[in-house]
Amino acid sequence: MPRKVVYEARVEYVQILDEEGRLDARLAAGTLTDEQVAFLYEQMVICRQYDEVAFKLQRSGRMGTYPQNKGQEAAALGSGFAAKKGADFLVPCYRENAALFLHGLPMEHILLHWMGDERGNQIPEGVNVTPISIPIGTQMLHATGIAWAYKIRREPRCVITYFGDGATSEGDFHEAANFASTLQVPCVFFCQNNQWAISVPRETQTASETIAQKALAYGMPTVQVDGNDLFAVYKETRDALDRARSGGGPSFIEAVTYRLGDHTTADDARRYRDPEEVAAWQQKDPMIRTRKYLESKGLWDDNRQRAAEERAKAIVQEVVRTAEGIEKPTTDDIFNFTFADLPAEIARQRDTLRTSSIGQEPTQAALRAGH
Amino acid sequence: MPRTEVMNTKGLTLVDAINEALAQEMERDERVVVLGEDVGLNGGVFRVTEGLQKRFGAERVADTPLAESGIMGTAIGLAMAGMRPVPEIQFEGFLGPAYDQLVNHAARYRTRSRGAVTIPLTVRVPVGGGIHAPELHSDSPEAIYAHHPGLKVVMPSTPYDAKGLLLSAIRDPDPVVFFEPKRVYRSFRESVPEEDYTIPIGQAKVVAEGTDVTVVTWGAPVFQCLAAMDELPEDASIELIDLRTIYPIDVDTIVESVRKTGRCVVVHEAPKTAGLGAEIATIIQEHCFLHLEAPVQRCTGFDTVMPYYKLELDYLPESPRIQKAIEECLAY
Numbered sequence: 001m002p003r004k005v006v007y008e009a010r011v012e013y014v015q016i017l018d019e020e021g022r023l024d025a026r027l028a029a030g031t032l033t034d035e036q037v038a039f040l041y042e043q044m045v046i047c048r049q050y051d052e053v054a055f056k057l058q059r060s061g062r063m064g065t066y067p068q069n070k071g072q073e074a075a076a077l078g079s080g081f082a083a084k085k086g087a088d089f090l091v092p093c094y095r096e097n098a099a100l101f102l103h104g105l106p107m108e109h110i111l112l113h114w115m116g117d118e119r120g121n122q123i124p125e126g127v128n129v130t131p132i133s134i135p136i137g138t139q140m141l142h143a144t145g146i147a148w149a150y151k152i153r154r155e156p157r158c159v160i161t162y163f164g165d166g167a168t169s170e171g172d173f174h175e176a177a178n179f180a181s182t183l184q185v186p187c188v189f190f191c192q193n194n195q196w197a198i199s200v201p202r203e204t205q206t207a208s209e210t211i212a213q214k215a216l217a218y219g220m221p222t223v224q225v226d227g228n229d230l231f232a233v234y235k236e237t238r239d240a241l242d243r244a245r246s247g248g249g250p251s252f253i254e255a256v257t258y259r260l261g262d263h264t265t266a267d268d269a270r271r272y273r274d275p276e277e278v279a280a281w282q283q284k285d286p287m288i289r290t291r292k293y294l295e296s297k298g299l300w301d302d303n304r305q306r307a308a309e310e311r312a313k314a315i316v317q318e319v320v321r322t323a324e325g326i327e328k329p330t331t332d333d334i335f336n337f338t339f340a341d342l343p344a345e346i347a348r349q350r351d352t353l354r355t356s357s358i359g360q361e362p363t364q365a366a367l368r369a370g371h
Numbered sequence: 372m373p374r375t376e377v378m379n380t381k382g383l384t385l386v387d388a389i390n391e392a393l394a395q396e397m398e399r400d401e402r403v404v405v406l407g408e409d410v411g412l413n414g415g416v417f418r419v420t421e422g423l424q425k426r427f428g429a430e431r432v433a434d435t436p437l438a439e440s441g442i443m444g445t446a447i448g449l450a451m452a453g454m455r456p457v458p459e460i461q462f463e464g465f466l467g468p469a470y471d472q473l474v475n476h477a478a479r480y481r482t483r484s485r486g487a488v489t490i491p492l493t494v495r496v497p498v499g500g501g502i503h504a505p506e507l508h509s510d511s512p513e514a515i516y517a518h519h520p521g522l523k524v525v526m527p528s529t530p531y532d533a534k535g536l537l538l539s540a541i542r543d544p545d546p547v548v549f550f551e552p553k554r555v556y557r558s559f560r561e562s563v564p565e566e567d568y569t570i571p572i573g574q575a576k577v578v579a580e581g582t583d584v585t586v587v588t589w590g591a592p593v594f595q596c597l598a599a600m601d602e603l604p605e606d607a608s609i610e611l612i613d614l615r616t617i618y619p620i621d622v623d624t625i626v627e628s629v630r631k632t633g634r635c636v637v638v639h640e641a642p643k644t645a646g647l648g649a650e651i652a653t654i655i656q657e658h659c660f661l662h663l664e665a666p667v668q669r670c671t672g673f674d675t676v677m678p679y680y681k682l683e684l685d686y687l688p689e690s691p692r693i694q695k696a697i698e699e700c701l702a703y
Contacts, residue, residue: 121484121487121488122484122487135475138444138471140444141441141444141448142444144441144444145448145451146448146451148445149448149454150452171440172441172444175440175444182436338482339523339545340481340545344622368661
C-alpha cells in the first residue's frame with residue numbers, strides 16, 4: 001500500500017527595498033525607474049497629508065467616521081501603479097485611497113463618502129474603480145465577476161481586488177478565490193495584511209502560518225511581499241497582472257504591512273495594541289525607506305521634501321474646499337435612484353413626504369367627509 | 372368561459388417556456404450569460420437550462436462551484452462589467468447563503484452609487500411546496516425579498532406569463548428575483564407564442580372576472596384557487612387576480628377589483644404573520660376602506676416551519692381551505 005506525499009508547497013517572501021532604503025539591485029532590475037519612485041513618493045506625501053486632514057475633519061465634527069490609510073501607502077501605490085489606468089479595474093476595500101487617486105478618482109469622492117454623501121460613490125465615467133466597500137470581503141466576488149466578463153469578451157484587461165487579513169476569514173473570500181481559479185479569470189487578489197482586524201490580531205484571526213498560503217488550496221500562484229516596499233509590491237503585482245493578461249488566471253499577493261493608525265476614527269487602538277509593537281512598525285514606515293532611497297540616489301533633500309509637503313497641503317486644502325462646497329443633496333435623492341423606473345408607490349412617497357403621513361390614500365378621507 | 376380555460380394540454384410547460392425564453396434572449400443578446408450549479412452539462416436539476424450549454428457554449432452557460440454567495444456575487448460583477456447575468460439558485464432554501472450579496476449589494480448598488488453602477492441581473496429560483504421535495508426545498512420567501520428596496524420580485528404561474536415576464540426581467544436595468552413555482556413546472560401545457568413578447572413587470576392579471584369577492588394570489592395557489600372556485604356554488608361570482616409580480620405590487624388592479632366586490636381573500640403559501648397578505652390587506656384598507664363589506668381574509672401557510680412532505684398538503688393552502696375562506700368572507 002503506498003503512503004506518499006501528494007502535495008507539497010512553499011511560499012516565497014520578497015523584499016527588494018529594505019527598511020534602511022537599501023535596494024537589491026538584481027531583484028529591482030526592470031522594475032521602477034528613479035523618476036517613477038520620486039513620483040510615487042510624492043503621491044505618498046499627498047495621501048499621508050490627506051489622511052491627516054481627514055482625521056482632523058472628523059475630530060472637528062466636519063466629517064463622519066474615517067479609516068486612516070497611514071502606513072499602507074506603498075502597498076496601494078505599488079500595486080495600483082502596476083495596473084493600466086483606463087484599462088484595468090480596481091475593486092477596493094477602504095484602505096487603498098492612493099491607488100484609487102492614481103487611477104483617476106477625484107480626491108473629493110472619498111471625503112464625500114465619509115461625509116455621508118452617496119455622491120462620493122458616483123464614480124465618473126471612464127474611471128475604472130468601484131466605490132469603496134464597507135462590509136468585509138464581499139467585493140472580491142464582484143471583482144471575480146468583472147474579470148470573468150473580460151475573459152468571456154476576450155478583452156485584455158485585468159482586475160485587482162483589495163482586502164485585509166481579516167477578510168480572508170470570510171466565506172466570500174474562499175468562494176471568490178475558488179470561482180476565480182476554476183474559471184481562470186484575470187484577477188489579482190491583493191491582501192493588505194496590516195496585522196489587525198479592528199482589535200483582533202493576525203495570530204488570532206487564522207491559524208494559517210501565512211495568509212498567502214490560503215491561495216494554494218485554490219491552485220493559485222501566491223507570494224508574500226514586504227508591503228511597505230514599493231519595489232516588491234510593484235514587481236509582484238506587475239508579474240501577476242502580466243500572467244493574468246496572458247491567460248494565466250488569478251494570482252494572490254499578501255502584502256505584509258501595518259495599520260499605523262486606529263481602525264477608524266471611532267476606534268482607539270491603544271486599548272488593545274502594545275505601544276512597542278506600534279513603535280517598531282513606525283520604523284518600517286514605507287515613507288521613511290522610500291525617502292532614504294531617493295536621498296541615496298541624490299534625488300531628494302530637505303528642500304524637495306518641504307516643497308512636496310507644501311504642494312500636498314495645497315492640493316488637500318483644495319480638495320477639502322471642493323468637498324465641503326458641494327451642497328447637501330436634495331431629499332428627492334433618497335428615492336430617485338432606487339430603480340431606473342421608479343414604481344408609483346415610491347414616487348408617491350417622495351412627492352407627499354411633506355404633505356402626508358404616506359399612509360392613508362388621501363381620496364379615502366375625502367370620500368368619508370362627503371359620506 | 373370555463374374557469375380552467377388556461378389548462379390545455381398542448382404547447383409548452385412552464386419549464387419549456389422558461390427554457391425557450393432563455394434560449395431566445397441568449398440568441399438575441401450576447402451579453403446574456405447563465406450561471407449556476409448544474410445548469411450546464413446537466414441542464415439544471417429541473418432541466419430548465421437543458422440544451423443551452425450545447426448551443427451557446429460553456430462560457431455563456433457556466434457550471435459554477437457549489438457556492439450560492441459566489442454565484443450571486445460573481446453575477447453582480449458580470450453585471451457591473453456590462454453583461455446580463457441570469458444566475459440560477461437551485462432551490463429557494465439556498466437563497467440564504469446568497470442573501471447578503473443579493474440584498475446588501477445587488478439591491479443597493481444603484482442607490483449607493485447614485486446611478487453610476489447598476490446591476491441588471493435576473494436570479495431564477497424554483498419556489499414553493501407540493502412536489503414531495505426534501506427539507507429546505509419547499510419554502511416561499513417572496514415577502515422577504517419584496518421587503519428589500521431595490522429588488523423586483525416576480526412569480527409567474529403559467530408558461531405564457533413565464534416567458535413574457537422572464538424576457539422583461541432579463542431586459543430590466545435592475546435586479547429581478549424570478550421565482551418559478553415548481554409545483555407548476557410540468558403540471559400542464561399552454562400555447563405559448565414562439566416569437567418574442569414581453570409582459571410588463573408590475574402588472575397583475577385578472578384570471579376570472581366576478582363581482583362578489585376578490586381572491587388575490589400568485590404562483591402555484593392560482594390553481595388551488597381555481598379548483599376551489601369550481602367547488603363553490605354557481606351564483607358565487609368570484610374575481611381571481613394572479614399578481615404575477617410581487618414587487619412592485621399592482622395596487623391599481625387590486626384596488627379596482629375590491630372597490631367593485633367589497634370583499635377580498637388573499638391566498639399564499641408563505642407563513643401568515645408579516646406575509647404579503649398583511650401588506651395587501653393594508654393596501655386595501657388604505658384605498659378601499661369605505662367599500663369594504665367584510666374584513667380581508669388571509670388563507671396562507673401557517674406560522675410554523677414548513678413540514679416534510681408527508682404533511683405538506685396539510686400546510687399549504689389547498690382548495691378546501693381556500694373554499695372555506697371564500698365562504699367565510701362571503702358570509703360576513
